[in-house]
Amino acid sequence: MGLLHPGREEIELPRVLHALSDPQRLSIVRTLAEDSCERRCGSFGLEVTKSTLTHHFRVLREAGVIDQREEGTARLNSLRREDLDARFPGLLAAVLASCALGEPLAASAG
């Protein structure tokens, strides 16, 4: 299975904004941004089903916000920070700074 990721130049602003416009996905991105290491899909402390989680991760990946790579049975997620910064300078930082002022992050067990 391909794990389709858009190339850097294919990342589109409306799609990124839409991907970030959901609280669950925003929480995922915040968690990924906090400690810049790869995380399994199940380690984000979100209170939704695994199927729903899969859906959100796909939206983020297809928008170009996150990178997913397979390792064993797990799927490791990381933020595409460089690509996003290159394409939309300052956007990610502004979003992260903005939601840092809002509700706290979900209890995400490491």
Place this chain on the structure above:
Amino acid sequence: MGLLHPGREEIELPRVLHALSDPQRLSIVRTLAEDSCERRCGSFGLEVTKSTLTHHFRVLREAGVIDQREEGTARLNSLRREDLDARFPGLLAAVLASCALGEPLAASAG
């Protein structure tokens, strides 16, 4: 009719991101940002129906992105730049800079 605008502190990030995630609305915001004066709803050169236009302006207004005030039969739109900057510093600038690199603005007759 009330013309409901959220107060500055009521503006929510996911809602703003969602409002900006539509190409038509993004075009509206870009146009408003280019020359910081008030514009009528019909003056944005968008190729959608008036009803659709009304819908998009309402989404932007209720998200706290634009201000609308009535004057005669017209409705004058302006960007809530200060409120957005106060609440989400750098966000608007990043979005505007990002889409400036993309497709050009619709032909918006003054």
Place this chain on the structure above:
DNA sequence: CCATAAATACGGCAAACGTCGTACAATGTG
């Protein structure tokens, strides 16, 4: 081989979205 763990795929469902058409209200202008 069997069981467990991590995540997907598929299908379904209610709600929201973007769009439109028609009808309507409010304000000018002849």
Place this chain on the structure above:
DNA sequence: CACATTGTACGACGTTTGCCGTATTTATGG
């Protein structure tokens, strides 16, 4: 007054969204 201008209200439509449950895939461990 009649008429054009500007925009809303309402209802409709097809699509997408976010969510779930169940079945399935793909490794890892006994």
